[in-house]
Amino acid sequence: MILPKTLEDLIEEFKKFPGVGRKTAERYALFVINKYSDTDVHQFSEALENAKTKLNHCSICGNLTDEEQCYVCQDENRDQSTILVAENVKDVFSIEKSNEYKGLYHVLNGVLSPIDGMGPEDINLESLWKRVINEQVKEVIIATSSTPEGETTALYIKRVMQDIDVLVSRIGYGVPVGLNLEYADDLTLSKAIENRKKI
Ligand SMILES: [Zn+2]
Structure with missing residues (x-):
């Protein structure tokens, strides 16, 4: 037909x-x-x-917004001393839905992947270093997926930050190996953040 x-x-x-x-x-x-x-x-x-x-990336954290800055960055009641590093906006949606996390975000909008030609300059990292050097930030929680690319990205961030006086942690067990955050339920996500470990 x-x-x-x-x-x-x-x-x-x-x-x-x-x-x-x-x-x-x-x-x-x-x-x-x-x-x-x-x-x-x-x-x-x-x-x-x-x-x-109308949508663009928040000038501070890279989250999606239809303003200059996203609602999280604009909210002075959020814990300004903690930044959670997420791979993408979908992960921020998932974590926000769980309603457990009260800190700030930094959205990479990608992961390091040498095979796909994705290097540090291809994802939103440069502004992360600048934010972390700010003395208010005490902890950076890396919440990239437990995929090989997510792990590579986490290690890279940890390495760059080793000379900065800030606690770097990785979200904990509860997120099974190889699982993307978007498939984790609310409880799993909040547990994963709660069970984060210093790396
Ligand atoms: Zn923002």
Whole structure:
């Protein structure tokens, strides 16, 4: 069966989403065609547009925000002496959802991966050193995944920080080896932070 080109184009767009194959893309496309009102279509395209034009990375920590600084960095009630280093924004979402962590973040937006050509200058590290030298910071909790890349990144950060007077810790057991933080539940995450160890 040959589909109308307009429908085919929409299916192709949905197929670009992670985890969406041909069948699901067809279902989404038909859902839009059959169920979406003009307002829905307008809201969807506007949300897409805004996500690309209005969101940017927080100038302090690298978290996603539609302001200059994210809500965490703007919140003076957060514990300014602790910075949790996360691989990506998704991990920050997960930790924030667990509602246990009250410190600040630093989002790397990537991990070191020599195989993929990802070096220290390709991730958000430079501003981390500057933040940590600030005397208010007493502890840096490294919460990168327990994947080989996450471990390499953690060791690199530890090495650079060894001459700075700050406690460097790594989130603890509770996060199984090889697991990405986004798949950990709230309790596992808060335990992992609680059980962090000095490295
Ligand atoms: Zn921020």
